[in-house]
Amino acid sequence: MRRRRGLAVLLGPPMLWLVVAYLGALAVIFATAFWTTDPFTNLVVRTFTVENFRELLSGTYLGIIGRTLLIAVLVTVLCVLVAVPFAFFMARVAPRRFRGLLLAGVLVPLWASYLVKAYAWRTMVQPGGVVDGTFGATPGYGLAAVVLTLTYLWLPYMVLPVYAAFERLPESHLEASADLGGRAGTTFRRIVVPSLLPAIAAGSVFTFSLSLGDYIAVQIVGGKLQVLGTAVLQNITLDLPFAAALGTASVVIMVLYLLAVRRTGALDNL
Amino acid sequence: MAADQAPGVPAIRLSRLRKEFAGSPPVVAVDDVDLDVRAGEFFSMLGPSGSGKTTVLRMIAGFEEPTAGAIELAGADVTTRQPYDRDVNTVFQDYALFPHMSVAENVEYGLLVKKVGRAERRSRVAEALEQVRLGDHGSRRPSQLSGGQRQRVALARALVNRPTVLLLDEPLGALDLKLREQMQVELKGIQRDVGITFLFVTHDQEEALTLSDRIAVFNAGRIEQVGTAREVYESPASAFVAGFVGTSNLLTGETARAVMGREGSVAIRPEKLAVVPAEEARAAEGQLSAAGSLEEVVYGGPVTRYVVALDAGGRLTALEQNTGARADGAALRRGDRVALRWRSEHVIDVPGAPTPELQGQGTSPQQFPTT
Numbered sequence: 206m207r208r209r210r211g212l213a214v215l216l217g218p219p220m221l222w223l224v225v226a227y228l229g230a231l232a233v234i235f236a237t238a239f240w241t242t243d244p245f246t247n248l249v250v251r252t253f254t255v256e257n258f259r260e261l262l263s264g265t266y267l268g269i270i271g272r273t274l275l276i277a278v279l280v281t282v283l284c285v286l287v288a289v290p291f292a293f294f295m296a297r298v299a300p301r302r303f304r305g306l307l308l309a310g311v312l313v314p315l316w317a318s319y320l321v322k323a324y325a326w327r328t329m330v331q332p333g334g335v336v337d338g339t340f341g342a343t344p345g346y347g348l349a350a351v352v353l354t355l356t357y358l359w360l361p362y363m364v365l366p367v368y369a370a371f372e373r374l375p376e377s378h379l380e381a382s383a384d385l386g387g388r389a390g391t392t393f394r395r396i397v398v399p400s401l402l403p404a405i406a407a408g409s410v411f412t413f414s415l416s417l418g419d420y421i422a423v424q425i426v427g428g429k430l431q432v433l434g435t436a437v438l439q440n441i442t443l444d445l446p447f448a449a450a451l452g453t454a455s456v457v458i459m460v461l462y463l464l465a466v467r468r469t470g471a472l473d474n475l
Numbered sequence: 476m477a478a479d480q481a482p483g484v485p486a487i488r489l490s491r492l493r494k495e496f497a498g499s500p501p502v503v504a505v506d507d508v509d510l511d512v513r514a515g516e517f518f519s520m521l522g523p524s525g526s527g528k529t530t531v532l533r534m535i536a537g538f539e540e541p542t543a544g545a546i547e548l549a550g551a552d553v554t555t556r557q558p559y560d561r562d563v564n565t566v567f568q569d570y571a572l573f574p575h576m577s578v579a580e581n582v583e584y585g586l587l588v589k590k591v592g593r594a595e596r597r598s599r600v601a602e603a604l605e606q607v608r609l610g611d612h613g614s615r616r617p618s619q620l621s622g623g624q625r626q627r628v629a630l631a632r633a634l635v636n637r638p639t640v641l642l643l644d645e646p647l648g649a650l651d652l653k654l655r656e657q658m659q660v661e662l663k664g665i666q667r668d669v670g671i672t673f674l675f676v677t678h679d680q681e682e683a684l685t686l687s688d689r690i691a692v693f694n695a696g697r698i699e700q701v702g703t704a705r706e707v708y709e710s711p712a713s714a715f716v717a718g719f720v721g722t723s724n725l726l727t728g729e730t731a732r733a734v735m736g737r738e739g740s741v742a743i744r745p746e747k748l749a750v751v752p753a754e755e756a757r758a759a760e761g762q763l764s765a766a767g768s769l770e771e772v773v774y775g776g777p778v779t780r781y782v783v784a785l786d787a788g789g790r791l792t793a794l795e796q797n798t799g800a801r802a803d804g805a806a807l808r809r810g811d812r813v814a815l816r817w818r819s820e821h822v823i824d825v826p827g828a829p830t831p832e833l834q835g836q837g838t839s840p841q842q843f844p845t846t
Contacts, residue, residue, distance in 0.1 A: 377571035380538050383558035384565045385585035385636065395584070399575040 296371035346428030522693030
């Protein structure tokens with residue numbers, strides 16, 4: 206009895222926090238998404254309607270959702286393409302005494318201000334900026350700049366789990382594959398990649414969801430680009446229920462993404 | 476396969492094989508080793524950890540590059556070939572089963588990457604799993620198996636490729652005693668059935684004696700002796716072999732002279748010593764004896780171990796079968812005056828002056844052969 210009370214005292218506050226601050230807030234967003242606003246006063250009218258979702262599925266907003274998804278997918282793919290060789294180098298090639306240094310090199314940018322990094326990219330991709338000067342051309346502000354900036358910002362979230370997966374992969378598994386006749390390519394495809402999948406899945410949950418919700422970098426380097434995040438921002442003061450519907454859309458996308466990732470079996474060994 | 480080889484060509488030939496690891500000074504792990512392993516043989520490399528036996532195995536598999544020397548497999552020089560280009564397969568100490576594949580997929584892997592046809596793959600995988608008595612476990616994951624079962628999967632995964640030589644790196648080390656003894660019997664049976672040359676690395680002298688057709692005893696990167704189990708045990712070529720294989724009971728220097736009446740170090744196996752009452756100390760024709768007092772009596776089930784401090788100095792361990800011949804009333808106790816008696820043909824002359832450490836190693840309880 207006493208143990209049970211102790212457990213309740215221990216778990217009560219965090220459970221309360223979880224239920225009120227997370228699930229409660231989420232529930233309020235869902236509920237709000239089915240309300241509407243008075244077109245004259247801009248006040249929230251608490252009557253049930255699916256009008257917000259109908260508008261969401263109209264051409265304009267479907268385009269925005271599609272564009273946001275495209276950015277999230279591109280950022281995630283680029284992060285994987287950069288993180289896997291880099292993490293491989295860190296965990297398997299670099300001398301052991303440099304690993305800490307390399308790890309710090311990946312982590313330190315995380316501690317720098319998000320805004321500073323986003324503005325750094327803004328100056329780099331601007332006409333006549335570093336990118337222009339080095340490569341003779343620049344994508345300028347827009348989708349490409351957003352993808353580049355977000356890939357840079359979220360890369361550590363992909364490198365760290367993949368690095369850990371490389372560290373965990375026993376040398377003997379690679380030796381066993383070679384021993385059984387597998388060349389480097391075969392070993393990478395059949396042994397290394399499958400053992401990295403859970404880590405890539407974990408990293409992609411970060412890169413995908415962070416890209417899905419971002420609106421600051423988009424405003425700084427995206428030019429006039431509209432994504433889910435900026436659409437929420439524009440509606441949040443004038444049409445809160447519609448902003449809530451947009452928020453609901455990204456939650457639904459994320460849930461679908463997680464279900465898809467789970468279907469691949471990548472989360473089984475997480 | 477073993478049957479394809481020309482007669483007389485060794486399955487493995489190592490010529491002045493050497494491996495140094497970087498360091499200052501460089502660490503010599505394998506020191507110019509020469510070795511021939513015959514086709515179809517169950518051959519063990521026995522030695523303490525750090526003696527170079529595993530490094531030799533890894534060089535044969537192709538995981539380590541020799542600093543110097545050559546490796547031949549069935550007559551062909553493979554020294555510079557990659558692991559996937561060598562007709563050997565390895566059973567790893569940690570099994571190294573691929574966790575994301577089922578048992579059958581693990582076994583199939585070697586055939587798959589060598590592009591063996593689907594139908595043949597199926598039948599060979601089934602056959603290999605049957606051979607290790609895991610026929611109905613093909614769809615399981617390695618994580619759902621016990622240690623002994625994983626060990627058998629690792630064996631099947633290697634054997635299914637029908638290599639010239641199977642390399643086994645302390646494969647039974649992670650198993651408990653009962654299972655280890657059972658696996659030893661199975662391993663020997665499988666080797667007899669498939670006829671493939673087994674090269675087996677172990678630090679367990681009893682395991683090596685039980686399983687092997689021949690044994691190479693390693694010490695400090697060199698081979699001290701190559702021979703059958705009987706040769707290595709009954710006539711060790713050096714003090715190290717006498718000490719490492721079995722409990723050696725070395726008599727050296729002054730003690731040897733006093734007991735044997737001649738110069739030179741000797742060893743006597745504990746099971747060859749009889750513990751008799753002190754008054755029967757006088758030896759008969761063809762026998763030797765030494766008086767002393769009982770320092771320790773350790774009852775070990777089928778055997779009892781007696782440690783006797785000799786009056787001439789030094790210590791000898793005697794093993795006695797608990798056949799019931801020694802009645803309870805006649806049980807010996809610590810401090811009792813006794814004599815040890817042995818037949819003179821059981822005296823092993825040990826070449827080379829043994830160092831005190833080796834003597835210590837020989838009589839340490841860890842090397843006690845019947846435990």
